[in-house]
Amino acid sequence: MKPLNGKTVDTETLISQFNIWLSSEAGQEQVRASSSKTELAVKALNKARAVEAREMHEPVTV
Amino acid sequence: MTVFPFSPEILVRLLVDYSEGAEDHIASKRQSSFLQEYLQELKAATVVCEPGYIDRDFLRDFSAYYVTCFYNYARTTTRLHFFSASFDQSALVSLLSGTEGQELSAEELQDHYLGFVVVRPLPETVIGRTCLRTYPTEEGRRTFPVLQQYPVNLFGIPLSVLSLAFQEQDRVAAACATSALWSSFQATGRYFHHPIPSPTEITRSAAVSLPDQEVPNTRAFPNAGLSATQMANAILAVGLEPQVLGASNAHLVKSTLYAYLKGHIAPVLGVSLYNHIVGETSQKSHGRHAVAVTGYSMRGGEVEPYGYNKFLLRSSRLTNLYVHDDQLGPFARMRFVDLPTIGFDGASSEACILLTNWPADHDIVGLARIMVLPLYNKIRIPFHIVHDAIMEVDALLNLFRQKFFPESLQLEWDIYLTTGSEFKTDVLKTKSTHTSGNAVELLTAGLPRFVWRASAYQAEELVMDLLLDATGVIQSNLMLFAKVSLAEIKASIIAIANGIAGKHIPGPSQQAMYIIRTIANPSAGGGGELHQSSNCLIKLAQCARRWHVEVSKVGFVRI
Numbered sequence: 133m134k135p136l137n138g139k140t141v142d143t144e145t146l147i148s149q150f151n152i153w154l155s156s157e158a159g160q161e162q163v164r165a166s167s168s169k170t171e172l173a174v175k176a177l178n179k180a181r182a183v184e185a186r187e188m189h190e191p192v193t194v
Numbered sequence: 195m196t197v198f199p200f201s202p203e204i205l206v207r208l209l210v211d212y213s214e215g216a217e218d219h220i221a222s223k224r225q226s227s228f229l230q231e232y233l234q235e236l237k238a239a240t241v242v243c244e245p246g247y248i249d250r251d252f253l254r255d256f257s258a259y260y261v262t263c264f265y266n267y268a269r270t271t272t273r274l275h276f277f278s279a280s281f282d283q284s285a286l287v288s289l290l291s292g293t294e295g296q297e298l299s300a301e302e303l304q305d306h307y308l309g310f311v312v313v314r315p316l317p318e319t320v321i322g323r324t325c326l327r328t329y330p331t332e333e334g335r336r337t338f339p340v341l342q343q344y345p346v347n348l349f350g351i352p353l354s355v356l357s358l359a360f361q362e363q364d365r366v367a368a369a370c371a372t373s374a375l376w377s378s379f380q381a382t383g384r385y386f387h388h389p390i391p392s393p394t395e396i397t398r399s400a401a402v403s404l405p406d407q408e409v410p411n412t413r414a415f416p417n418a419g420l421s422a423t424q425m426a427n428a429i430l431a432v433g434l435e436p437q438v439l440g441a442s443n444a445h446l447v448k449s450t451l452y453a454y455l456k457g458h459i460a461p462v463l464g465v466s467l468y469n470h471i472v473g474e475t476s477q478k479s480h481g482r483h484a485v486a487v488t489g490y491s492m493r494g495g496e497v498e499p500y501g502y503n504k505f506l507l508r509s510s511r512l513t514n515l516y517v518h519d520d521q522l523g524p525f526a527r528m529r530f531v532d533l534p535t536i537g538f539d540g541a542s543s544e545a546c547i548l549l550t551n552w553p554a555d556h557d558i559v560g561l562a563r564i565m566v567l568p569l570y571n572k573i574r575i576p577f578h579i580v581h582d583a584i585m586e587v588d589a590l591l592n593l594f595r596q597k598f599f600p601e602s603l604q605l606e607w608d609i610y611l612t613t614g615s616e617f618k619t620d621v622l623k624t625k626s627t628h629t630s631g632n633a634v635e636l637l638t639a640g641l642p643r644f645v646w647r648a649s650a651y652q653a654e655e656l657v658m659d660l661l662l663d664a665t666g667v668i669q670s671n672l673m674l675f676a677k678v679s680l681a682e683i684k685a686s687i688i689a690i691a692n693g694i695a696g697k698h699i700p701g702p703s704q705q706a707m708y709i710i711r712t713i714a715n716p717s718a719g720g721g722g723e724l725h726q727s728s729n730c731l732i733k734l735a736q737c738a739r740r741w742h743v744e745v746s747k748v749g750f751v752r753i
Contacts, residue, residue: 147685151696192421
């Protein structure tokens, strides 16, 4: 395990701090905001990945 | 056999002399100009002509088409060999006859061998199979992951060149899409062990869907072009699985091409070609074109973030693609450019625009439309499943970083297709820093033939390495191996897993959930052998051929 800022860290304490923040209102809000941003990015990528029927039939001629 | 000192003029002369082409036409051909410049860049000094060469690909096209023409086309070609050393005909004759005091040796010829161009005995489309060395890699800036070793026998002297074969379309048996597929099959044929069809055979297998109601004027021979559906047919015909993807987003194009190129697959990229004249509101279209992508170059420095969560993917550093463009030549450069998309039909603001090297009074750009991937049937898990799952995991990890470790750097991800064997070779190379005491267990474990690797870096240091099964079932847990070497990341992932279980985090996608749960709670993956190293616990789930990181028992970590 790599050092974290040169200190000894109790992983269990770290996890418990994370859990407290995650269940707080501020944490919840940030998680929701982040999730919707990810959702938007995935949606945009899925739209770009989809191939329209027209694209499948357009001949490549140059 | 004749030997000439290389010059652009000599090259044109030879292309004219050994084909049916008119000098003015050959001299003004884009392919001819490209080869002149390319060979000058490779520092060509001598060209050796090998007339009467029987080229397998031309012979198959000849027997399928040209032999039944009224005009008496020759069935043999001429092969031009290029060397970066200067020598004359007498030196080569002396080497071949074995006379004493030779100036030239076979080793020297190999050292200076740049490759060959087959000249077809046709009126216009004279550039046949061409295997030339690539541009210098410039300390890894340029990468060509799909190269093959081509053995050459020059009058009994064994030579070889590391390249990927190219040829221009003959506009009869092949249009650009056929030529692009032919080049792509050069890589997959050797890598996945399938027969490499000639251009005529590719066109014939592509045309099984003719007549196509959408393009009723298309016929197989003479061929005017293929649609994506027809390209997919040609891929199926060699026993591979076609995957056709849209390409209307620069992040998508860069990340997808990079991921598959690193897996030794040469994707076919379909573009719409346009003039680019600054200030024009409607750019002239030149039609659709297809190229085989054979390499890329990357810049150093910062990664370009993608999306609102600023996902950092190494492939965003791509600056150029190197493509086999049958209208230009092998390893032709296409540069990613950031241009306003006004004037290009149907282009979104995120469109992927590539500046070509086509000689013209103004820039000619390619607007990326589709990517066609010829995949081995066992590569079942597409790139986007892994990419999107990692993007989700990264967004959640980033939340914890911003809140608790704002001074630490955001993770930069590198996601690509590789093989279990290549992964092991890489582990063997980096075992002192990467796997610590687990190297032997990892190196001797069974892994699938194809795997997706997602590595996370902080300031070029590998801090998390994930391996996912590319051959598996999309609905299953694909995680094979994980190595997390930062306490904050491990703790964050456990907290995320707790958050998902406690419904504090809205349900992520299935694969993102599997990644998080597998790292946080390896016991969910079934029984197996437990290996403890000095820095982490790795669980080898032999029954499921899966590797998991044990993080729930880390406890206190000296850091």
